[in-house]
Amino acid sequence: MGDLDGRVAVVTGGARGIGFGCCEALSAAGASIVIADVDSDQGELSAKELPGPAVAVRHDVRSADSATALRNATHEAFGRVDILINNAGVGPHPAPIQDLTEDEYDRVMDVNARGTFLTTRAFVPDLIAQSSGRIINVSSIVGQRGFGMVLPYVASKFAVRGMTHTLAFELAPHNVTVNAIMPGILETDLHSAVVGQFATLQETTEEEGWEFFRSRIPLARFQTPRDIGEMAAFLASDRAQNITGASFNVDGGWQMA
Numbered sequence: 001m002g003d004l005d006g007r008v009a010v011v012t013g014g015a016r017g018i019g020f021g022c023c024e025a026l027s028a029a030g031a032s033i034v035i036a037d038v039d040s041d042q043g044e045l046s047a048k049e050l051p052g053p054a055v056a057v058r059h060d061v062r063s064a065d066s067a068t069a070l071r072n073a074t075h076e077a078f079g080r081v082d083i084l085i086n087n088a089g090v091g092p093h094p095a096p097i098q099d100l101t102e103d104e105y106d107r108v109m110d111v112n113a114r115g116t117f118l119t120t121r122a123f124v125p126d127l128i129a130q131s132s133g134r135i136i137n138v139s140s141i142v143g144q145r146g147f148g149m150v151l152p153y154v155a156s157k158f159a160v161r162g163m164t165h166t167l168a169f170e171l172a173p174h175n176v177t178v179n180a181i182m183p184g185i186l187e188t189d190l191h192s193a194v195v196g197q198f199a200t201l202q203e204t205t206e207e208e209g210w211e212f213f214r215s216r217i218p219l220a221r222f223q224t225p226r227d228i229g230e231m232a233a234f235l236a237s238d239r240a241q242n243i244t245g246a247s248f249n250v251d252g253g254w255q256m257a
């Protein structure tokens with residue numbers, strides 16, 4: 001018997017990285033999984049790796065129509081939805097503000113912030129109707145304390161926490177909890193690209209870039225997608241029934257200073 005037996009979870013950006021770590025942890029706990037990713041080819045492959053029922057649905061979080069189609073596909077596949085994990089995100093192209101373009105700002109905000117809004121909006125009526133549900137948003141440690149050279153990314157991750165705390169109030173009367181996870185540093189495709197770009201910008205090596213991040217983690221190791229997934233599985237379970245409007249660090253004790 002798993003904590004999440006009989007539950008249905010939708011994970012945006014679930015094809016790889018942190019999203020897939022969430023899929024693995026939720027599937028291991030008994031949930032049926034909908035991998036909702038713009039990369040549906042990888043989504044199909046990842047769905048086959050999970051221990052329980054799973055389907056992949058192509059979903060672009062930037063589109064309201066795609067969110068509606070995802071909601072309908074979830075019902076066709078599993079007949080209900082209990083858990084939404086808003087994880088899909090893009091990384092920043094680091095630059096000082098005077099070199100930041102409007103296009104870069106919009107590119108990041110469209111996926112990370114607006115995408116969270118659009119996908120959530122499509123699923124909330126179902127959660128209200130059944131008087132239960134879990135929404136878990138993936139923010140970041142930079143959505144707590146900021147970080148230089150990545151203004152749109154930081155703004156998007158603070159926005160995600162703002163939506164989390166707002167919806168926690170709004171949906172509490174319907175027994176729907178809304179929480180955020182703030183991952184630290186992971187060696188995913190997203191963060192590897194950022195480390196490379198920082199190295200170019202600052203004329204250092206990628207090894208020095210990784211060491212910069214590692215040196216600020218008291219536990220002196222990077223986090224894994226499964227670490228984030230285990231927090232998501234807890235927040236999705238009945239054990240977390242009285243937790244809402246909270247943001248949780250999974251960051252090895254990250255310190256900026």
Ligand SMILES: NC(=O)c1ccc[n+]([C@@H]2O[C@H](COP(=O)([O-])OP(=O)(O)OC[C@H]3O[C@@H](n4cnc5c(N)ncnc54)[C@H](O)[C@@H]3O)[C@@H](O)[C@H]2O)c1
Pocket residue numbers: 012013014015016017018019036037038039059060061062087088089090091111112115138139140141182183184185186187188189190191
């Ligand atoms: N990697 C880190 O160190 C780190 C730290 C803190 C927070 N995060 C956040 O965690 C989340 C996942 O990051 P990751 O490192 O696993 O990234 P990743 O690049 O490994 O995976 C991101 C996934 O999101 C999907 N995606 C991208 N744009 C999409 C869109 N428009 N619609 C649907 N899916 C889309 C991609 O296809 C990919 O499968 C992001 O929100 C990121 O900001 C990452």
